[in-house]
Amino acid sequence: MPLPLTLRLGCPLLLCDLALLALLGWGTPTLAPLGLSAVWLEAAVRLLGLWGAWVLLAPDRPLLSPPMPLPTLCLLPPLYLTLRGCLPLPDLPPALLAGAPWAWLLLSYGAVGLAQLTWGALEQGDREGTPSAEEMEEERKSRATLRRLVGLSWPDATYISGALVFLIGAVIGETFIPYFTGRIIDILGSVYDPDAFVSAIFFMCITSFGSSLCAGCRGGLFTFTIARLNIRLRQLLFSSLVHQDLGFFETTKTGDLTSRLSTDTTKMSRAFSLNANVFLRSLVKALGIYYFMFSLSWRLTLLTLFETPITIMVQKIHDSYYQALLKDIQDSMARSGEVVREVVSSIETVHSFAAEGEESRRYDAALMETHRLMSRRDLVRALYLLFRRLLQLAVQVLMLYCGHQQIRDGLLTKGGLVSFLLYQGDVGSYVQTLVYIYGDLMSNVGAAEKVFKYLDREPAVATDGTLAPDSLQGHVSFRNVSFAYPSRPDVQVLKAVSFELRPGEVTALVGLNGSGKSTCVGLLERFYEPQSGEILLDGVPIREYEHWYLHRQIALVGQEPILFAGSIQENIVYGLGDCGEAEVTAAACAANASEFIALMERGFQTDVGEKGGQLSAGQRQRVAIARALIRQPKVLILDEATSALDVDSEFIRQSVLSRGSRTVLVIAHRMQTVENADRIVVLEGGAVAEEGTHAELMGQEGPYYRLVQRDLAE
Numbered sequence: 001m002p003l004p005l006t007l008r009l010g011c012p013l014l015l016c017d018l019a020l021l022a023l024l025g026w027g028t029p030t031l032a033p034l035g036l037s038a039v040w041l042e043a044a045v046r047l048l049g050l051w052g053a054w055v056l057l058a059p060d061r062p063l064l065s066p067p068m069p070l071p072t073l074c075l076l077p078p079l080y081l082t083l084r085g086c087l088p089l090p091d092l093p094p095a096l097l098a099g100a101p102w103a104w105l106l107l108s109y110g111a112v113g114l115a116q117l118t119w120g121a122l123e124q125g126d127r128e129g130t131p132s133a134e135e136m137e138e139e140r141k142s143r144a145t146l147r148r149l150v151g152l153s154w155p156d157a158t159y160i161s162g163a164l165v166f167l168i169g170a171v172i173g174e175t176f177i178p179y180f181t182g183r184i185i186d187i188l189g190s191v192y193d194p195d196a197f198v199s200a201i202f203f204m205c206i207t208s209f210g211s212s213l214c215a216g217c218r219g220g221l222f223t224f225t226i227a228r229l230n231i232r233l234r235q236l237l238f239s240s241l242v243h244q245d246l247g248f249f250e251t252t253k254t255g256d257l258t259s260r261l262s263t264d265t266t267k268m269s270r271a272f273s274l275n276a277n278v279f280l281r282s283l284v285k286a287l288g289i290y291y292f293m294f295s296l297s298w299r300l301t302l303l304t305l306f307e308t309p310i311t312i313m314v315q316k317i318h319d320s321y322y323q324a325l326l327k328d329i330q331d332s333m334a335r336s337g338e339v340v341r342e343v344v345s346s347i348e349t350v351h352s353f354a355a356e357g358e359e360s361r362r363y364d365a366a367l368m369e370t371h372r373l374m375s376r377r378d379l380v381r382a383l384y385l386l387f388r389r390l391l392q393l394a395v396q397v398l399m400l401y402c403g404h405q406q407i408r409d410g411l412l413t414k415g416g417l418v419s420f421l422l423y424q425g426d427v428g429s430y431v432q433t434l435v436y437i438y439g440d441l442m443s444n445v446g447a448a449e450k451v452f453k454y455l456d457r458e459p460a461v462a463t464d465g466t467l468a469p470d471s472l473q474g475h476v477s478f479r480n481v482s483f484a485y486p487s488r489p490d491v492q493v494l495k496a497v498s499f500e501l502r503p504g505e506v507t508a509l510v511g512l513n514g515s516g517k518s519t520c521v522g523l524l525e526r527f528y529e530p531q532s533g534e535i536l537l538d539g540v541p542i543r544e545y546e547h548w549y550l551h552r553q554i555a556l557v558g559q560e561p562i563l564f565a566g567s568i569q570e571n572i573v574y575g576l577g578d579c580g581e582a583e584v585t586a587a588a589c590a591a592n593a594s595e596f597i598a599l600m601e602r603g604f605q606t607d608v609g610e611k612g613g614q615l616s617a618g619q620r621q622r623v624a625i626a627r628a629l630i631r632q633p634k635v636l637i638l639d640e641a642t643s644a645l646d647v648d649s650e651f652i653r654q655s656v657l658s659r660g661s662r663t664v665l666v667i668a669h670r671m672q673t674v675e676n677a678d679r680i681v682v683l684e685g686g687a688v689a690e691e692g693t694h695a696e697l698m699g700q701e702g703p704y705y706r707l708v709q710r711d712l713a714e
Helices: 010-026 028-034 034-055 069-085 101-122 132-150 152-190 194-242 246-251 254-296 297-304 305-345 347-352 357-410 414-456 517-524 545-555 568-572 581-590 594-598 616-631 650-658 696-702 702-711
Strands: 476-485 496-502 506-510 531-536 554-557 633-640 664-668 681-683 685-694
Touching: 010 034, 028 414, 034 254, 034 357, 132 194, 132 254, 132 414, 132 506, 132 650, 152 194, 152 254, 152 414, 194 254, 246 347, 254 297, 254 305, 254 414, 297 357, 297 414, 347 357, 347 633, 357 414, 476 517, 496 506, 496 517, 496 531, 496 664, 496 685, 517 633, 517 664, 545 554, 554 616, 568 581, 568 616, 581 594, 581 616, 616 633, 681 696, 681 702, 685 696, 696 702
Parallel strands: 506 664, 506 681, 554 633, 633 664
Antiparallel strands: 476 496, 476 531, 681 685
């Protein structure tokens, strides 16, 4: 492992520092009476001198970015002495390093060197102790994601502010409890003073009750904000997903989307509110505890600080490995969830091929992989906790030994030692939490980046059209349209397709499977964007129409229409909020659905079940046609929708065209359903092979003639 640049230039910098201290030593008698001002002046001179030496020794480094050890080395002594000056402690050390014994200088270098070695040993992919370009970019993205996540929490600023107030109150109360415990022990160990004892007990009870009350209020407010943020994130993500184009759903697994909506949004909501709660509580508690520890014994406090670098080093190693395992577990759970959803949605196929055992084994394999990763995660966590407990035990034993020495020398009371040990046991956990919370926050930021990726994704098919004319003829023109699906960009499905759909006419689009019929429907519905050519509606490209307006004017009845769980009426008025009962009834009659609806016990309020499972295929088709007709569209598309109705084209002409000059596009495999169409367009190999009426095409004995003969043979 390469040493950081600061350590490799350590000798020249050490010589420079010694020279500066020697020069400052000449003015020590003059500066010493100034007290802390002299200490800070000495630190400023050392910092400027070492900074200049760094610039000369490393000219390729930024001038205004000195390495962190330099200001730490120079500012640590005055900060320490300033803190000690605020406390009523005896035996103050010498003020200026220039006139102090060598031990103080070595202690200063030792503390900074230990911290630098600890962090330097944990740098990954770091050359000469500076972050690589990839790491800097990743860190920049993580911080930007965190800032964005904080911005999403802004609507809850009032609740978070209240939680912070209660947090501070709870921490202050908890911090005083060990102090009063030590006071009680000292009172009991000396001449008994009833007033002092009662006073200590009273204040201890008050602080305990107050801290408990504030802690409960703090936890409740933070939990409330987490729930609000979680709901807000799910709403934003779902809204973004439903506006994506169909190509996105073809290339993205359903399991990934549901995992983002459930698991990752939950982690995101916890990332700020919960981590802010834990971080601020630990920070305020650690600062308060260190203040009391310094006031009790600054010597013992310095000993406890040696635990921190070791804890940080082990914590960072654990976090890096633990986060990688968590990511693998998330992916494994998503894969097992995808297996369940795939099998449940295709259970008929599974049963028809007697593949129950195979699917069970596939799911078992996915679960075993998840179990293996979870076992490894638990083992890593257990080993880390074991090491942390052993380290805490070793430090406590050392504290007992040193505390005994100070009690014997009269520097510490027995109650003070008890209070110190109580504080020392707590402060270690709070410092470790501060270190851990960053890793946990970065882990949740990783989940947030996945969610933000979907939130920021722009659909491939734009929906920013604004055209919404009062009247529409419904004349559709395909002009040299070519298209390939996003999942198969190399396979050209449509090749310069051109044809027209005229108002008042029924146009049939026929061809073998894979000829491009349903693709034409998808392009007309703007599920996809053609690679070349354009589709016109009344002479205007369909992309210029307003999204909601376009899909009210162009209605689709698919080959296997999907109904949503709810009543028949709710499915007919799906997407429309201003339809009366008369309109619903008229649409059902036009779709030849009123008869079977009237026979049902609850009529239009009959529940259709999940995906319309309570209805037959023909009934679902009729409800779907009613759902399309209630919009009174100018263009109606029936994609294989007549085959399940057991009706001929006369039904289409009378029921569908009865409301005016509507444009109708029919797609069917059965040639009997398109014989009476006004125009028939034949697709072959993704191109228009021929076009005309049934009689004209039969007379030409071309592709259409062969399709009819094939249909009759079947």
